[in-house]
Structure formats: structure tokens, C-alpha cells
């Protein structure tokens with residue numbers, strides 16, 4: 001990735017700046033890469049997302065946390081063009097929903113436009129195409145597919161050169177994620193953790209300015225956990241802003257610079273990880289879904305407790321869908 005003179009490569013300096021910001025929902029950031037305003041999504045009579053205002057700081061690793069059903073994935077879907085707000089602005093009329101990324105207005109955008117603007121996401125359930133090889137999966141993530149441009153597609157030396165570039169980039173990323181030995185294997189034969197790595201590697205094929213990771217740790221075995229954390233931090237250090245949804249509070253505490261908390265569709269808190277995870281509003285939001293739990297007053301949101309809640313809730317959700 002080319003070096004962006006405006007990117008806050010010095011993480012300590014960035015954290016020092018974040019420490020000066022008021023820890024309140026919707027607070028303005030010094031240099032937001034993503035700004036979201038008045039985005040709502042209703043399913044029938046239920047409001048899944050109702051975000052008044054949110055700014056994501058460029059260069060930070062921001063965690064989006066919240067109990068099951070809080071609206072985190074729906075919010076990701078809206079921002080990345082995989083779903084449309086219920087109050088979407090239409091060409092003529094419509095609602096007030098608007099958001100911009102890296103200075104570009106994205107409110108009437110498709111998923112491919114959002115990706116082209118530099119915002120690329122992964123999914124909670126990996127979307128590796130199991131009947132394609134690992135390398136072929138990577139090539140799907142390339143921004144400059146030879147076939148996308150008719151002119152390039154018609155002139156063999158041009159598309160052949162692009163294809164070579166894409167393969168080189170894919171191989172470089174696969175080796176970084178230690179998947180190079182698997183490049184000709186079917187993606188369906190990878191372990192759950194390796195599929196997560198493949199999905200992250202594929203997201204990087206287009207050199208995005210921001211990656212949005214939906215539960216990167218889910219299903220990853222402990223042996224790969226540290227390597228995933230290292231990859232995410234390395235991405236940030238090299239110039240990619242990271243926004244991730246995660247239930248694993250150890251990960252949230254360990255790598256995030258800023259934490260945003262959602263409950264019942266709204267942003268109810270945001271701030272530094274060490275502060276926000278203990279705030280009364282956050283403890284209430286988690287306990288709200290678990291009235292029957294006696295978690296004590298002092299450190300209700302310690303890693304172990306939250307992990308236990310998340311695991312239990314995930315198991316319950318699994319049972320419901322069975």
C-alpha cells in the first residue's frame with residue numbers, strides 16, 4: 001500500500017488524541033473516515049437500527065459491540081450497500097439517511113460502489129466459495145478484474161498483464177496469511193479459522209482504506225487467534241482503518257483503540273475500551289437480555305462474564321434456528 005501522508009501511522013499519538021475526546025454517543029472525531037447520519041432500518045414493526053450519528057476515526061481500530069440482536073450486522077449491511085435504510089434518500093424525496101466515506105457520499109450506493117470507494121467487509125459466516133480454489137477466491141476480491149472493462153477485456157496483453165498483477169498480489173497476501181501452501185486447494189477444504197483468514201486476505205485484494213470485519217474471531221481455534229490479532233494490528237499500522245464487530249471481549253480490549261456500543265439498534269455508548277466496557281449503560285445493555293443472571297455489581301463486564309454471556313446466547317440462537 002502506498003504511504004498516505006495524512007494517515008496517523010503513530011498509534012500512540014492517535015490514542016493520545018482519542019483520550020482527549022468526550023466519551024459520548026455520536027461524538028465528533030478529529031479525522032473521521034466514515035460519518036453516518038440518521039440511518040434507520042425497520043423489519044415490519046421492529047426497529048433493528050436507529051443510528052442518529054456516528055463517526056469512525058481514520059487509522060483507529062474501532063470495535064462495535066453489543067448484545068445479540070443489537071443491530072450490529074444490520075448496520076454493517078446498510079453502510080456497505082448490502083441493505084438499504086428504511087429512511088433511504090431517493091432520487092426524489094425519501095428519508096434523511098446519509099453517510100459518507102473518505103469524503104464520498106455513499107447514501108445511494110451499491111455494495112460494489114462501496115467496495116470501490118475503499119470500504120470492504122467480511123461476513124460473520126464466511127463466504128468463501130467452497131468449489132473454487134483458494135487462489136480463485138482471492139482473485140474475486142481484486143478491484144481491477146480484467147473482464148470489468150470492455151476495452152481491457154478485448155486486448156489480450158492488457159488483461160493478461162492485469163491478471164498477472166492480481167495473481168502476484170494474491171500470492172503475496174496468501175503467503176502473509178500463511179495460506180500459500182493451500183492456494184490450489186478447494187476453499188471448502190479449509191478449516192473454519194483458515195476460511196476466516198482467507199476472507200480477510202480476499203478483502204485486502206483491493207487495497208481498501210477501511211476493512212469491516214464481522215466477528216473475525218468466531219469459529220477460529222485458539223492456535224490461530226493470536227495470528228489473527230497480529231494481522232489486524234499490522235493492517236492498521238500499515239495504513240488500513242479497521243472497524244470490527246466482536247463478542248470476544250478479550251479481543252476487543254486487547255486491540256481496539258475505540259469502542260462503540262449498540263443496543264436495540266441505537267448507539268448507547270462509545271469511548272476508550274478501558275472505560276466504556278465498564279460504563280453503567282453498557283452493563284445494563286448486556287444484562288438487559290439476561291435478567292436472570294446475577295453478575296454482581298463491581299466488574300460485571302469482565303472478559304470471562306461477557307464471553308460466557310456471548311457463548312450462551314450464541315448457543316441459544318443456534319438452538320432456535322435448528
Ligand SMILES: Nc1ncnc2c1ncn2[C@@H]1O[C@H](COP(=O)(O)OP(=O)(O)OP(=O)(O)O)[C@@H](O)[C@H]1O
Nearest residue numbers: 043047048066067068069070071072073074075124
Ligand atoms: N432480514 C431480516 N428480517 C427480519 N429481521 C431481521 C433481519 N435481519 C435482522 N433482523 C433482526 O434485526 C435485529 C438486529 O439483528 P442483527 O443481526 O443486526 O444483530 P447483531 O447485533 O448483529 O446480533 P448478533 O451479535 O447476534 O450477530 C434482530 O432482532 C434480528 O432478528
